[in-house]
Amino acid sequence: xxxxxxxxxxxxxxxxxxxxxxxxxxxxxxxxxxxxxxxxxxxxxxxxxxxxxxxxxxxxxxxxxxxxxxxxxxxxxxxxxxxxxxxxxxxxxxxxxxxxxxxxxxxxxxxxxxxxxxxxxxxxxxxxxxxxxxxxxxxxxxxxxxxxxxxxxxxxxxxxxxxxxxxxxxxxxxxxxxxxxxxxxxxxxxxxxxxxxxxxxxxxxxxxxxxxxxxxxxxxxxxxxxxxxxxxxxxxxxxxxxxxxxxxxxxxxxxxxxxxxxxxxxxxxxxxxxxxxxxxxxxxxxxxxxxxxxxxxxxxxxxxxxxxxxxxxxxxxxxxxxxxxxxxxxxxxxxxxxxxxxxxxxxxxxxxxxxxxxxxxxxxxxxxxxxxxxxxxxxxxxxxxxxxxxxxxxxxxxxxxxxxxxxxxxxxxxxxxxxxxxxxxxxxxxxxxxxxxxxxxxxxxxxxxxxxxxxxxxxxxxxxxxxxxxxxxxxxxxxxxxxxxxxxxxxxxxxxxxxxxxxxxxxxxxxxxxxxxxxxxxxxxxxxxxxxxxxxxxxxxxxxxxxxxxxxxxxxxx
Ligand code: FES
Numbered sequence: 001x002x003x004x005x006x007x008x009x010x011x012x013x014x015x016x017x018x019x020x021x022x023x024x025x026x027x028x029x030x031x032x033x034x035x036x037x038x039x040x041x042x043x044x045x046x047x048x049x050x051x052x053x054x055x056x057x058x059x060x061x062x063x064x065x066x067x068x069x070x071x072x073x074x075x076x077x078x079x080x081x082x083x084x085x086x087x088x089x090x091x092x093x094x095x096x097x098x099x100x101x102x103x104x105x106x107x108x109x110x111x112x113x114x115x116x117x118x119x120x121x122x123x124x125x126x127x128x129x130x131x132x133x134x135x136x137x138x139x140x141x142x143x144x145x146x147x148x149x150x151x152x153x154x155x156x157x158x159x160x161x162x163x164x165x166x167x168x169x170x171x172x173x174x175x176x177x178x179x180x181x182x183x184x185x186x187x188x189x190x191x192x193x194x195x196x197x198x199x200x201x202x203x204x205x206x207x208x209x210x211x212x213x214x215x216x217x218x219x220x221x222x223x224x225x226x227x228x229x230x231x232x233x234x235x236x237x238x239x240x241x242x243x244x245x246x247x248x249x250x251x252x253x254x255x256x257x258x259x260x261x262x263x264x265x266x267x268x269x270x271x272x273x274x275x276x277x278x279x280x281x282x283x284x285x286x287x288x289x290x291x292x293x294x295x296x297x298x299x300x301x302x303x304x305x306x307x308x309x310x311x312x313x314x315x316x317x318x319x320x321x322x323x324x325x326x327x328x329x330x331x332x333x334x335x336x337x338x339x340x341x342x343x344x345x346x347x348x349x350x351x352x353x354x355x356x357x358x359x360x361x362x363x364x365x366x367x368x369x370x371x372x373x374x375x376x377x378x379x380x381x382x383x384x385x386x387x388x389x390x391x392x393x394x395x396x397x398x399x400x401x402x403x404x405x406x407x408x409x410x411x412x413x414x415x416x417x418x419x420x421x422x423x424x425x426x427x428x429x430x431x432x433x434x435x436x437x438x439x440x441x442x443x444x445x446x447x448x449x450x451x452x453x454x455x456x457x458x459x460x461x462x463x464x465x466x467x468x469x470x471x472x473x474x475x476x477x478x479x480x481x482x483x484x485x486x487x488x489x490x491x492x493x494x495x496x497x498x499x500x501x502x503x504x505x506x507x508x509x510x511x512x513x514x515x516x517x518x519x520x521x522x523x524x525x526x527x528x529x530x531x532x533x534x535x536x537x538x539x540x541x542x543x544x545x546x547x548x549x550x551x552x553x554x555x556x557x558x
């Protein structure tokens with residue numbers, strides 16, 4: 001609820017700032033346009049509803065900002081959040097005098113705060129105020145944009161619209177500042193006319209000296225309350241920390257063997273941060289992104305239950321029952337946890353993900369292919385030619401695999417690994433793998449004839465196909481994270497590919513995979529082989545010429 005209120009009040013304030021800046025931008029047209037636009041602006045915000053929405057939001061937003069500052073167990077945070085916090089704290093000191101003079105000056109002393117007297121003040125009489133206003137504009141806008149970005153980046157479509165929003169985020173303040181400058185230039189021109197300044201001041205009923213003192217005192221009082229609130233919040237944090245450190249502590253153990261002792265009341269995420277352990281937290285610990293999630297390895301049973309909000313987020317990503325959000329979990333006893341995402345996780349990782357991406361035991365079909373005689377070929381070529389050739393080869397193979405419904409997975413040296421049936425199931429996967437094998441060989445033959453002048457002999461390839469249980473998931477680190485599979489089935493498929501050399505054939509398919517593909521391989525030589533590191537023999541069929549393989553039945557053919 002608190003987060004929602006903070007968001008809504010933030011949105012009201014951002015709307016106010018957007019309309020204000022748009023009004024400034026009218027200075028690019030003329031001073032008269034600025035003043036005309038201001039009538040609309042005031043109609044929107046200087047009525048009882050607009051006034052309550054604006055100043056109510058300002059108070060509540062500021063109060064909740066201090067509350068979240070108090071709640072933070074430590075001040076380590078991502079740079080963007082730190083920038084938002086610092087800019088947020090700078091806003092009131094820069095804003096107060098301007099707000100008091102325009103709004104209270106209008107209410108108390110009838111000051112007609114049009115752009116004319118204000119720009120006269122900022123560009124001629126008190127230039128330092130003008131600089132402050134320009135700085136305030138940039139800080140307020142940036143603070144709001146960061147808030148919007150932190151909120152929206154967890155939405156699935158954000159990446160698509162983000163470039164357009166970024167353009168707006170730059171365009172609006174730039175136009176506003178240019179309008180502010182153009183309006184100022186026009187006022188300076190007018191001010192050159194004798195008597196114009198006095199006339200403008202009188203026409204606007206600008207506050208006299210005594211009235212100005214009253215307004216300045218009011219602004220000072222507001223700033224005093226602001227400074228006291230910030231100081232009190234920081235003091236309250238210190239007192240709470242001192243109190244927490246004297247209470248009992250809990251120990252949290254991490255997968256690398258480190259054990260961190262944290263005061264009771266710390267969340268798991270705060271514990272990680274306090275110990276400098278990198279821990280993903282895209283939403284900054286607000287319980288929205290799910291990237292901080294951890295598996296509870298020990299101590300799960302006696303944990304406090306997850307709140308309804310935490311459950312919603314965990315359900316969204318299909319988390320297992322022993323998974324909790326580190327930012328929401330405040331353990332009351334010792335725990336062992338395993339963070340499930342790398343510290344570099346992005347907002348995208350917080351969206352619902354299919355099981356096969358987060359790790360799942362699954363029956364699939366695995367294909368391995370290897371180019372024959374490539375080492376000899378590469379010895380005769382320049383490095384540039386080798387890279388060019390391999391990239392062409394991988395492109396051809398990838399296209400064949402993808403068109404058949406598979407996932408090209410690993411390219412090592414001149415070898416290719418591909419997964420089939422990850423989404424469609426092992427039966428479909430096996431028939432897709434056989435289709436892919438045929439296309440790959442056709443692609444290779446086409447490459448051979450195209451590069452016949454440079455190749456001493458036609459290119460040849462050996463393919464191994466096997467199906468069975470594997471563990472499928474995104475594995476690796478950072479940029480090198482990709483979907484892959486591990487397990488006995490992968491090992492066997494790789495060994496079958498090796499055996500194509502021994503049996504002098506284009507492809508070796510396990511009988512299990514052929515059966516699942518629904519193809520009759522009874523006419524091909526059968527062998528029972530025991531592959532390395534495996535005791536169980538595997539029944540295989542050696543296919544010398546893949547084109548001689550019977551056509552697949554209609555219900556499995558693509
Ligand atoms: S940090 Fe985003 S849900 Fe925990």
